Amino acid sequence: MPAPVLRVTDVHKSYGRHHVLRGVDLALAPGCLAGIVGENGAGKSTLLRILAGLLTPDRGSVTYPVGLGYCPQHTVLNPALTVDQHLRLFQISYDLPDLAQAHELLDILNFSDYRRHRVATLSGGTQQKLNLTLALMHDPPLLLLDEPYQGFDWETYERFWDLAAILRDRGRSVLVVSHLAFDIARFDRLWHLEAGQLSHRAGQPVIAGSGTTAAG
Numbered sequence: 001m002p003a004p005v006l007r008v009t010d011v012h013k014s015y016g017r018h019h020v021l022r023g024v025d026l027a028l029a030p031g032c033l034a035g036i037v038g039e040n041g042a043g044k045s046t047l048l049r050i051l052a053g054l055l056t057p058d059r060g061s062v063t064y065p066v067g068l069g070y071c072p073q074h075t076v077l078n079p080a081l082t083v084d085q086h087l088r089l090f091q092i093s094y095d096l097p098d099l100a101q102a103h104e105l106l107d108i109l110n111f112s113d114y115r116r117h118r119v120a121t122l123s124g125g126t127q128q129k130l131n132l133t134l135a136l137m138h139d140p141p142l143l144l145l146d147e148p149y150q151g152f153d154w155e156t157y158e159r160f161w162d163l164a165a166i167l168r169d170r171g172r173s174v175l176v177v178s179h180l181a182f183d184i185a186r187f188d189r190l191w192h193l194e195a196g197q198l199s200h201r202a203g204q205p206v207i208a209g210s211g212t213t214a215a216g
């Protein structure tokens with residue numbers, strides 16, 4: 001069995017007296033498409049922010065190799081800049097020789113036509129496509145995606161899953177966090193975050209929280 005690309009051991013996190021994470025353990029193999037589901041407020045974003053290094057746990061450890069991509073739940077984009085300008089900025093910060101991977105993502109997610117559009121003029125779903133592209137364009141070995149298909153129409157939602165499978169088949173590890181998971185068959189591993197801990201789910205539908213479909 002290959003060494004895990006991500007290992008989480010006994011992670012705890014409180015906000016004041018609110019003990020949100022109560023001993024989270026997780027090991028993610030390379031080339032694995034994994035999901036964490038849990039109800040609103042269960043602590044999914046808190047966990048992902050800890051995994052991405054944006055939040056310090058009160059206790060426990062997180063280890064992963066160099067390079068990860070993190071797609072936050074809420075887009076972090078500059079409304080005054082175009083799609084192309086975002087790509088250029090991130091190309092510089094990731095130190096990429098070219099934008100081949102980014103342009104492939106634009107094609108897969110079907111928003112190449114918006115390259116010269118300013119973010120302020122894009123729909124919420126298209127902004128989310130850009131958010132996702134910025135997290136993936138440097139082709140990291142580990143991807144942490146927080147509700148990545150929020151606001152996607154059905155076709156884009158399907159394209160997202162195609163993309164996730166392509167990345168997994170290329171050996172990337174993809175961890176998707178969601179308050180619902182209809183397509184559990186698409187995950188290699190699925191965990192449920194409840195009462196501050198993860199439990200393994202296998203072979204059964206999990207629909208946590210309310211809502212209709214992931215595509216809205």
Ligand SMILES: Nc1ncnc2c1ncn2[C@@H]1O[C@H](COP(=O)(O)OP(=O)(O)OP(=O)(O)O)[C@@H](O)[C@H]1O
Nearest residue numbers: 015018020038039040041042043044045046047179
């Ligand atoms: N900065 C903060 N300060 C205080 N409480 C917080 C903070 N961030 C999150 N919380 C609380 O911690 C709990 C977990 O929040 P979190 O956003 O991690 O949940 P979630 O599972 O991602 O929820 P959702 O599905 O609604 O996005 C919630 O009760 C939330 O109100």
